[in-house]
Amino acid sequence: MAAAAAAARDRVRYPVNAASKFFLCSQCRNHLFPHADFSGQSPSWPGVSQGVVCRAAVNVREDDTPRLLHHCRVVNVHCDQCDRHIGERFTEPANVTGLHELQGNCYLFHNDKLLYWDGSSLRSSTGEQIIIHENGYQGAAHGDL
Numbered sequence: 001m002a003a004a005a006a007a008a009r010d011r012v013r014y015p016v017n018a019a020s021k022f023f024l025c026s027q028c029r030n031h032l033f034p035h036a037d038f039s040g041q042s043p044s045w046p047g048v049s050q051g052v053v054c055r056a057a058v059n060v061r062e063d064d065t066p067r068l069l070h071h072c073r074v075v076n077v078h079c080d081q082c083d084r085h086i087g088e089r090f091t092e093p094a095n096v097t098g099l100h101e102l103q104g105n106c107y108l109f110h111n112d113k114l115l116y117w118d119g120s121s122l123r124s125s126t127g128e129q130i131i132i133h134e135n136g137y138q139g140a141a142h143g144d145l
């Protein structure tokens with residue numbers, strides 16, 4: 001319990017205000033990365049969830065053992081709060097046509113595992129608005145984002 005409490009206290013939290021834009025875990029609302037680190041949407045790729053590419057992330061845990069994903073070496077990335085598998089990190093440049101966005105050491109987070117705070121409301125990462133932020137966020141596990 002003490003270790004878990006310490007980990008929760010150490011998690012990065014982005015400010016939830018009009019000047020802030022960032023991505024969150026769709027299951028537990030753990031904060032993951034700011035819009036400033038967003039590199040783009042991944043191309044359509046057989047067998048891989050379409051997702052959001054970013055250069056860095058916080059509050060995540062990575063598997064130790066790499067696996068091959070379309071000939072690219074990746075490790076699975078989990079939310080460090082709810083432990084859900086939410087994406088992959090490419091540990092070396094991806095030499096696949098159309099995947100120049102996926103150079104080494106970038107993250108690919110699955111669209112359906114993300115939410116996006118756009119400065120005024122919470123949306124799915126594909127842009128559909130799902131929650132209006134009015135009298136505080138409803139449904140957050142900890143009473144805040």
Ligand SMILES: [Zn+2]
Binds near residue numbers: 026030079080082
């Ligand atoms: Zn989570």
